[in-house]
Amino acid sequence: MNLSNGKTLAASGQNRNGTSGSWEDAGRVVKPSTPTRKPQPPKPENAVTIAVSSRVLFNMEPEQQYLKYQVEHENEPFSPGPAFSFVKALEAVNTRLRELYPQSEELFDVVLVTNNHAHVGLRLINTINHHHLFIERFCMTGGNSPIGYLKAYHTNLYLSADSAKVREALEEGIAAATMFTQEKMKEVSESQLRVAFDGDGVLFSDESERIFKAHGLDKFFEHEKAHENKPLDHGPLKGFLEALGKLQRKFFDKGLRMDCPIRTYLVTARSAASSAGAPKGPMLEKIRPHIFFDDQMFHVEGAAELGTVACHVPYGIAQKVAKK
Structure with missing residues (x-):
């Protein structure tokens, strides 16, 4: 399945908890339902939106390009990538904000952006559940530029391993930076x-x-x-x-x-x-x-x-x- 019209790719299946997972149009992206009730994500115009590519949130190389491998290993989670601790810290701040301002939508909102095939999306959903990440918005670009989607989400920061896409985002006035996989990463605070x-x-x-x-x-x-x-x-x-x-x-x-x-x-x-x-x-x-x-x-x-x-x-x- 591959789209050429700029729409995101759609797929559905079962995640590791037996709940359904789906990839939908970028304007309506949702995460699969989970067994426990979680707060709804804020509206993009109210949130501090962080768009993160799947290749920096998780370590997906080198096997990410092999579709058969992904299908056969969809229940095996990817290991954390360079952006993982950053995203976990965003969630920790959100927890504190919700305690202080239960009705406020001024929160961090993480959007997962990926070019991968829909079947890889199933493994991504399972990985997110495995690591207990609260990511409710997904955007699968089908190989197309993410810029339109980033603008639709009122993105405050875009992190990607693709330097060309980062440059394109910067040229469009979107804060962006290139992340790299590195062997050594210091332990960082889980609460600050x-x-x-x-x-x-x-x-x-x-x-x-x-x-x-x-x-x-x-x-x-x-x-x-x-x-x-x-x-x-x-x-x-x-x-x-x-x-x-x-x-x-x-x-x-x-x-x-x-x-x-x-x-x-x-x-x-x-x-x-x-x-x-x-x-x-x-x-x-x-x-x-x-x-x-x-x-x-x-x-x-x-x-x-x-x-x-x-x-x-x-x-x-x-x-x-x-x-x-």
């Missing part, structure tokens, strides 16, 4: 979400980075001094940080500023124009974020080597330099 960001080219524009690349470090410092009272323009992930801040304030309003389950960090080598700065891996190793975003592979690779789940934001001048 920790998200770390680079500055230039991630939260902020790469204006200063362009000055440094074109004219050197002295001109960079001159530019910084001349514009020290002028805020930098926004970068591709500024909106996602703002969405996190909005949920943080809901905890602050309940007097939980010190006990807030959302922590955000700015980790930058800005004093030496990021590309010349010290490695960020050692600092991130102490922070132990669930996810770290940087526009330079040097820092992404360095963080990953020390066990931090690091994502690449292919944005701005750093990408042009890297291609040379």
Whole structure:
């Protein structure tokens, strides 16, 4: 079964608990019913929507391309991928939010995005149940671009292993980053979400980075001094940080500023124009974020080597330099 008209693929079957599973049109995506009653997912316009590809939520390679293998092993769950702990932390925050605001739909909402065949979808459903993940929305693109679906879900962040799709999302103004499978991953908090960001080219524009690349470090410092009272323009992930801040304030309003389950960090080598700065891996190793975003592979690779789940934001001048 393969669609060529941009619609999602539909399939149905039985999951590991004997409940029915289904893949439907992306506008109506639902997860199979489960034996216990769970809260309904929020409307996309009210939620902080995180779209995650199946290849980063679970370790699906190398056998993912073999349909016969997937059908024969549909009851064997995939192991957790690099985005798994991040998604679990989102669910932990949702639990706290529902306790404080039972009627509110201002929650994290995870959408699983995949190009895989519908029969692989059955194994994905079984895997989600096995790991007790609360994912109610699925989007199977049939190999087509996910951009239309991401916009329909009002996506605040898109995580994928496909760098071309990440670039396409960024070009459409959707916060996005490329995730990589890594051998080493540090243990992270199960109750507190920790998200770390680079500055230039991630939260902020790469204006200063362009000055440094074109004219050197002295001109960079001159530019910084001349514009020290002028805020930098926004970068591709500024909106996602703002969405996190909005949920943080809901905890602050309940007097939980010190006990807030959302922590955000700015980790930058800005004093030496990021590309010349010290490695960020050692600092991130102490922070132990669930996810770290940087526009330079040097820092992404360095963080990953020390066990931090690091994502690449292919944005701005750093990408042009890297291609040379």
